[in-house]
Amino acid sequence: MLEERRLAVLQAIVTDYVATHEPVGSKGLVDRHQLGVSPATIRNDMASLEEEGYITAPHTSAGRIPTDLGYRMFVDQISQVKPLSVAERKGIDRFLSDAVDLDDIMSRTLRLLAQLTKQVAVVQYPSLSRSHVRRIELIPLNEHRLMIMLIVDSGRVEQRIVECSVKINEELLADLRDRLSTAIADQPFSSVPQRLDDLEAIFNVESTFRTEHLPLVRAVIAAILETVTAKLDERVMLGGASNLARYNEDFPMTIQPVLEALEEQVVLLRLLGEVGTETKLSVRIGHENEVEGLSSTSIVSSHYAKESTPVASLGVIGPTNMDYANSMSTVQAVAQYVSRFLSDK
Numbered sequence: 001m002l003e004e005r006r007l008a009v010l011q012a013i014v015t016d017y018v019a020t021h022e023p024v025g026s027k028g029l030v031d032r033h034q035l036g037v038s039p040a041t042i043r044n045d046m047a048s049l050e051e052e053g054y055i056t057a058p059h060t061s062a063g064r065i066p067t068d069l070g071y072r073m074f075v076d077q078i079s080q081v082k083p084l085s086v087a088e089r090k091g092i093d094r095f096l097s098d099a100v101d102l103d104d105i106m107s108r109t110l111r112l113l114a115q116l117t118k119q120v121a122v123v124q125y126p127s128l129s130r131s132h133v134r135r136i137e138l139i140p141l142n143e144h145r146l147m148i149m150l151i152v153d154s155g156r157v158e159q160r161i162v163e164c165s166v167k168i169n170e171e172l173l174a175d176l177r178d179r180l181s182t183a184i185a186d187q188p189f190s191s192v193p194q195r196l197d198d199l200e201a202i203f204n205v206e207s208t209f210r211t212e213h214l215p216l217v218r219a220v221i222a223a224i225l226e227t228v229t230a231k232l233d234e235r236v237m238l239g240g241a242s243n244l245a246r247y248n249e250d251f252p253m254t255i256q257p258v259l260e261a262l263e264e265q266v267v268l269l270r271l272l273g274e275v276g277t278e279t280k281l282s283v284r285i286g287h288e289n290e291v292e293g294l295s296s297t298s299i300v301s302s303h304y305a306k307e308s309t310p311v312a313s314l315g316v317i318g319p320t321n322m323d324y325a326n327s328m329s330t331v332q333a334v335a336q337y338v339s340r341f342l343s344d345k
Helices: 004-020 026-032 039-051 068-076 086-097 102-117 170-184 189-197 211-229 241-250 256-262 265-272 324-343
Strands: 120-124 133-142 145-152 157-163 236-239 281-285 297-306 309-319
Touching: 004 026, 004 039, 004 068, 026 039, 068 281, 068 324, 086 102, 086 324, 102 120, 102 236, 102 309, 102 324, 120 241, 120 265, 133 170, 145 211, 157 211, 170 189, 170 211, 189 211, 236 265, 241 256, 256 265, 265 297, 265 309, 281 324, 297 324, 309 324
Parallel strands: none
Antiparallel strands: 120 236, 120 309, 133 145, 145 157, 281 297, 297 309
């Protein structure tokens, strides 16, 4: 742990470098901050901070910039995230409260994070593995085609189209919907395959339905199984990538490796972290990110919840010299509002 004075010098260096994107010298620290010590003492503290790996000289000038270790120390000292202003919170509340469904809230969240932080925003859809089936609908589209809709407690809707060689019978659909609802309504997605596995025990298919109806019945059941077992959790939205152009000079070589890494859904999921295993607000800096191409970026993320149960994550990605205080407070506040939206559904 750094002594209090050197920590104050490091915090001043990080603050100035984030604001100006220029190496910070001792004279600038004296002019802009009330550190209560002489310029010579500040120079000595900067030399110690450099020796310990918290700051470095990008070239032969007298200015210094923070290292990943320096940013980590700075972030760890933010013991309590500064709350957004009343006006900012009202703006977020008004913008998100107008959402009409889950897709709308996800889209609005993405835009909001990108606009407020001027970083790249990443939002994961609620994880189906942590959701419950609210209800099931079987909607005939024509005589040989129907749509299956699984409505999830998070507001997410999964759809499948089923084609059948036999004519669809309205009475059959109503009976099948009732039986399916009895079996899987209000059940967690993770338990649905097991509940549908023993078809004879659960649905008594052979003795309940007429032989000519069995192809349709089994096609519907197969489509539901496909829906609940597919890798639907890997649904991530990315927005504000153009913001990276503002920081082109802040990346060691080029932003191209960053953009290429962000194109991969699996990479985005790794960046957001496993829901429920991270602390609610997580900050990973520079080389703490193991993804190739993203060692010059930082990720601020948080999970959001439905009725206190984490269901997915959201966050922002930017250069290591991002405004951490603003990014952390914004991500935390937006996650809280999304949680409230889902819990009210």
